[in-house]
Amino acid sequence: MTAQATHSSAFQGGFANPVFDGQSVFRQVMNALARPGMKTAFDGLTEPPSPLIATVGSIAATLFDHDTKIWLDPVLSRNEAVAGWLTFHTSAPMTRQTLDADFAVLADGTAMPSLESFAQGTQEYPDRSTTLIIQIEALEGGRDLRLTGPGIKDFQTIAPQGLPEHFLEQWAGNRSRFPRGVDIILAAGEGIIGLPRTVKIEIGS
Amino acid sequence: MAEATQQLHEQAPANPEQAARQRAMAVLARASGSELAKAWDAWPDRPDVSPVRGPETGLVMVRGRIGGGGAPFNFGEATVTRATVKLSTGHVGHAYALGADKDKVRHAAIFDALWQDDATRSAVEDQLVAPICKRLDSEDTRRRDETAATRVDFFTMVRGED
Amino acid sequence: MYVAVKGGEAAISNAHQLLADRRRGDRSVPAMTIEQIVEQLGLAVDRIMSEGSLYDKELAALAFKQARGDMIEAIFLLRAYRTTLPRFGYSNPIDTGDMLIERRISATYKDLPGGQLLGPTFDYTHRLLDPQLKGDEVVDEPQSRDAETGHTPRVSEILDQEGLIEGDGELPDDHRTGDLTREPMEFPMTRDTRLQALSRGDEGFLLALAYSTQRGYARSHPFAGEIRIGEVEVEIDVPELGFAVSIGRIRVTECQMVNQFKGSAKPPPQFTRGYGLVFGQSERKAMSMSMVDRTLRATELGEDLTAPAQDEEFVISHSDNVQATGFVEHLKLPHYVDFQAELDLVRRMRSEFDARQDGAEEQGDNLEAAE
Numbered sequence: 101m102t103a104q105a106t107h108s109s110a111f112q113g114g115f116a117n118p119v120f121d122g123q124s125v126f127r128q129v130m131n132a133l134a135r136p137g138m139k140t141a142f143d144g145l146t147e148p149p150s151p152l153i154a155t156v157g158s159i160a161a162t163l164f165d166h167d168t169k170i171w172l173d174p175v176l177s178r179n180e181a182v183a184g185w186l187t188f189h190t191s192a193p194m195t196r197q198t199l200d201a202d203f204a205v206l207a208d209g210t211a212m213p214s215l216e217s218f219a220q221g222t223q224e225y226p227d228r229s230t231t232l233i234i235q236i237e238a239l240e241g242g243r244d245l246r247l248t249g250p251g252i253k254d255f256q257t258i259a260p261q262g263l264p265e266h267f268l269e270q271w272a273g274n275r276s277r278f279p280r281g282v283d284i285i286l287a288a289g290e291g292i293i294g295l296p297r298t299v300k301i302e303i304g305s
Numbered sequence: 306m307a308e309a310t311q312q313l314h315e316q317a318p319a320n321p322e323q324a325a326r327q328r329a330m331a332v333l334a335r336a337s338g339s340e341l342a343k344a345w346d347a348w349p350d351r352p353d354v355s356p357v358r359g360p361e362t363g364l365v366m367v368r369g370r371i372g373g374g375g376a377p378f379n380f381g382e383a384t385v386t387r388a389t390v391k392l393s394t395g396h397v398g399h400a401y402a403l404g405a406d407k408d409k410v411r412h413a414a415i416f417d418a419l420w421q422d423d424a425t426r427s428a429v430e431d432q433l434v435a436p437i438c439k440r441l442d443s444e445d446t447r448r449r450d451e452t453a454a455t456r457v458d459f460f461t462m463v464r465g466e467d
Numbered sequence: 468m469y470v471a472v473k474g475g476e477a478a479i480s481n482a483h484q485l486l487a488d489r490r491r492g493d494r495s496v497p498a499m500t501i502e503q504i505v506e507q508l509g510l511a512v513d514r515i516m517s518e519g520s521l522y523d524k525e526l527a528a529l530a531f532k533q534a535r536g537d538m539i540e541a542i543f544l545l546r547a548y549r550t551t552l553p554r555f556g557y558s559n560p561i562d563t564g565d566m567l568i569e570r571r572i573s574a575t576y577k578d579l580p581g582g583q584l585l586g587p588t589f590d591y592t593h594r595l596l597d598p599q600l601k602g603d604e605v606v607d608e609p610q611s612r613d614a615e616t617g618h619t620p621r622v623s624e625i626l627d628q629e630g631l632i633e634g635d636g637e638l639p640d641d642h643r644t645g646d647l648t649r650e651p652m653e654f655p656m657t658r659d660t661r662l663q664a665l666s667r668g669d670e671g672f673l674l675a676l677a678y679s680t681q682r683g684y685a686r687s688h689p690f691a692g693e694i695r696i697g698e699v700e701v702e703i704d705v706p707e708l709g710f711a712v713s714i715g716r717i718r719v720t721e722c723q724m725v726n727q728f729k730g731s732a733k734p735p736p737q738f739t740r741g742y743g744l745v746f747g748q749s750e751r752k753a754m755s756m757s758m759v760d761r762t763l764r765a766t767e768l769g770e771d772l773t774a775p776a777q778d779e780e781f782v783i784s785h786s787d788n789v790q791a792t793g794f795v796e797h798l799k800l801p802h803y804v805d806f807q808a809e810l811d812l813v814r815r816m817r818s819e820f821d822a823r824q825d826g827a828e829e830q831g832d833n834l835e836a837a838e
Contacts, residue, residue: 110707111357111389111397118361166556166706167649188358188389188707191556323710331700331713363553365703365714366646367522368560369744371658372635373621373721377560378659379646380666381746383522383701385555385714399708401555403701403715404523445567446614452569453614455585459577 110184113147115161121145125162132285132294137247137256139239141291146189149181151207155287156233157185163231164190164203171201171218171230175208201230209234212264215274218282226279233285237262239293244305250298257305258293260286271301329420329434330413334402336437338409344433345412353393354415360388360407388414396421472803490535504528513718513747514538518788519545520648520667522717522746539669539788546789557644559702559711563721563744564618566697570748573622574691575725581619586696587748622693623723623740632725632738654780661763661783665756666745668786673755676762676776685762685774689741692725696748720749724757731769739768 115121125145132140144154146161164170170192176182177194186192195201198217206212212234221229242261245268248254263286264270274281274297281297295301333341345351364382371378387401388410398418400410416433419425491498505512505528515527519542527545534540570586573579585591626632636658645660656664665673680687698716705712722743730736741761743753762776775781785791 111391114358166554184707191706193706327710327712334713334715361553363555364521364549365555365558365701366648367558367701367717368644369563369662369719370560370635371638371662372623372740372742373563373723375635376638376642376659377644378662379557379644379648380663380744381517381520381522382549382554382648383558383717384526384552385703387555389707399705401703401705401712401714403717405525447611448567448569449614449616450611451609452584452586454610454612455570456612457583457585 109149109181110188113149113157113185114189115145115158118161121158122162125158129159129162129285129292129294132292133283133296134251134294136249136251136294136296136299137258139258139291139293144289148185149179151175151179151235152182152185152205153235153287153289155289155292156205156235157189159233159285159287159292160186160192160203160205161189164192166191166193168192168202169195169200171195171198171204173204173206173208173211175211176205198230204230204232206232206234209236209262209264212267212270215270215282216277220277220280220282223280226281229280229282231283231285233287234264236260236286236288239286239288239290243303246302246304247295248300248302251296252299260288260293268301268303271295275300326417326420329430330400330417332434332438332441333400333413333416335441336409336413336433338406338412340437341409341412341416341433345415348419352419355391355393356411357389357391357397358387360386360411360414362386362405362407386410390414390418392418392422394418394422394424490533499532501525501528501532504531510748511536511538513749514670514752515541515545517746517749517752518542518667518669519549520746521545521549539792543789543792556703556706558714559704561699561701561717561719563695563699563719564621566619566695566699566719566721567716568619568695568697569718570696570750571619571693572691573693575622575693576625579622579625581615619695621695621723622725626692626725626738633734633740636740636742652783654783655766656779656783658760658764658767661779662742662744662756662760664783664786665743665759668756669788669791670749670752670755672786672788673759674751676782677755677758679774680758680762680776685765685777687741687758687761688727689758689761690725691754692723692740694720694722694750694753696720696750718747720745720747720753722750722753722757724754724761726761728768733769739764 125142128140128142132138142155142158144158146154146157148154148157148160164186170186170190172183172194183194187194198204198213199219201219204218215232218230218232219228221227238261240259240261242259242263244257244259247256247258278297283297284295286293286295362384363386365385366379366382368377369380370376383403384405385401385403386405386407387399388407389397389399390411391397392415396418398414398416398421400413400417402410402413416429420429505524508528508531511531512524512527515530515538516522516524518538519527519530521527526548527541530541530544530548533544568581568584570588571581571584573583577583623632623635627634638657638659642657642659645657645663647660647663679685681689696718698718700713700716702711702713704710720743724741724743726739726741728734728737728739739761741757741759741764743755743757743760745753745756759776759782762774763779763782765772765777770777772778
């Protein structure tokens with residue numbers, strides 16, 4: 101599947117300073133995954149076409165390249181401007197197979213395929229799994245979730261809005277496959293929350 | 306497999322305009338930096354150019370085929386420089402060329418944008434692509450002819466009485 | 468207890484300055500330019516590009532100058548530099564059938580379409596030093612004669628018409644082309660990854676292995692089916708354009724080695740092939756590569772494994788001269804603490820040994836006395 105960047109808007113809205121912007125976003129993503137549940141504020145360093153948000157555009161411009169296969173959810177893959185923008189700014193090839201994806205980008209978190217359908221990695225190479233980047237409405241204002249696990253002292257409470265239905269059941273299944281399994285970055289306009297596969301999520305605060 | 310290779314090359318381009326642009330881009334990629342710089346300096350009514358990406362130098366992994374025509378393999382990288390520019394006319398031009406000559410590739414991207422503009426395409430073709438193409442062709446011919454002079458002409462020595 | 472020591476900062480700094488001085492040499496001799504190296508020491512540049520696995524003549528020439536002509540140091544510099552560059556993608560496979568040929572010979576067919584083209588070869592020179600080259604003598608322009616143009620068929624295509632030679636070398640359709648620069652080495656390797664390793668392998672190492680096969684360590688009856696040197700076009704698919712563009716040309720050397728093969732339980736008697744493809748003009752390397760490629764196919768072809776050149780893990784693990792020099796040369800770095808430990812150990816073992824010796828002698832004396 102080739103997304104041809106025919107719209108000239110596809111060429112605009114990348115990092116202004118690719119090296120420094122990429123380094124700063126990388127640092128933020130790394131922190132978010134090292135400190136699960138901690139809200140990491142983000143400057144919108146990119147201006148991708150809607151409905152892709154700037155936070156996700158910046159992560160894409162930082163982590164995606166010609167060696168990473170990208171799966172887009174139906175909302176995004178139908179959108180030529182989004183596909184064209186990602187292609188020009190990252191050179192990443194698109195895939196329709198969730199199992200092949202190094203990264204998956206979801207604009208509509210509520211319609212998420214099962215986590216099991218993405219690449220889980222292998223026992224020898226658990227890193228060969230999909231990282232999901234899920235756009236949600238907001239990082240706060242939803243029901244309280246209590247996180248525990250490596251990288252968290254005692255516990256951490258988050259309350260994201262717009263999580264997929266049955267997310268907790270899905271996540272429990274994901275944890276049971278450890279060391280295999282997917283990692284998730286929840287993204288909203290104000291920043292991101294990292295949910296590496298090691299984190300345990302329960303209802304409550 | 307030889308057939309498959311041939312098919313690959315014979316694959317008809319989607320349209321003649323694309324084929325012409327591919328050809329022009331190939332010539333721009335092999336042009337010298339000074340050829341493009343001179344042409345741009347002398348260009349009348351130069352539009353404003355804003356950089357969209359690059360020029361930036363990176364790598365491309367060059368592939369060969371096992372046995373010449375079999376399965377692909379990676380055999381080594383080459384430096385490549387790319388640039389994307391936008392002209393005040395609204396046209397966006399791209400260029401990729403081997404090597405690390407950033408000015409050359411930025412100019413090539415400008416000319417790719419000018420090539421896409423109906424108002425300037427023929428000027429790019431006539432004043433730039435055609436003469437550079439002619440130079441490259443004559444260099445190729447010269448090299449072929451110099452190699453041909455080292456071709457072995459076998460002759461049979463007749464021995465014995467009959 | 469572990470006591471760290473530091474020091475030598477000034478010594479290192481002064482050593483680097485001294486290196487710069489010695490590299491420059493006598494200041495009354497003009498400094499070499501990169502253009503001079505590219506134009507006049509082209510085969511050194513080619514070797515650095517080939518083993519540095521990076522095609523860029525200017526950078527390779529700079530590395531050569533910086534390394535004072537030390538090939539492996541120059542190759543190391545180029546490898547280090549490439550890690551600083553982002554990768555934009557993979558090229559479409561080059562087509563050596565469409566090469567602008569500068570040399571093309573076959574040892575298997577005298578009269579072949581396209582002919583035997585000697586090109587700029589050292590072959591048939593008398594290997595006598597030429598004092599004229601000490602100066603800047605005027606060199607004549609080369610001869611020229613009208614050339615045939617178009618596609619020059621590979622010798623393998625000619626043999627293929629009789630069905631007596633194996634195909635080019637296919638891999639399963641779902642095989643993803645391996646890349647040593649991205650994935651860790653795993654044995655056994657597929658042939659594509661092996662060829663990548665051989666193509667950047669050390670010329671001397673591959674030459675020695677190829678030679679060993681000729682001397683009886685895995686006999687493989689090779690014939691140089693064809694060697695061709697010249698320029699090929701490099702094309703990449705540009706994602707934002709949706710079509711492929713040519714980004715220029717590179718010079719490569721290709722060798723098709725043809726080997727007699729008696730047949731085994733698997734394939735019938737036929738000619739098998741080894742393949743060599745390297746950056747620049749380097750037929751010694753391309754020939755060695757194709758011979759080693761062939762011997763490393765022993766398992767695939769059901770041959771007995773009897774020689775080092777057939778041992779994939781041995782060959783591939785030791786073919787990279789940057790890795791090799793790193794491990795060998797690290798021995799000159801301070802190992803003071805390791806050595807201190809070894810010294811203690813050897814002293815203890817020696818005193819135990821001496822004690823045993825003394826004990827044995829005493830016992831011997833006692834025995835003698837008893838007799």
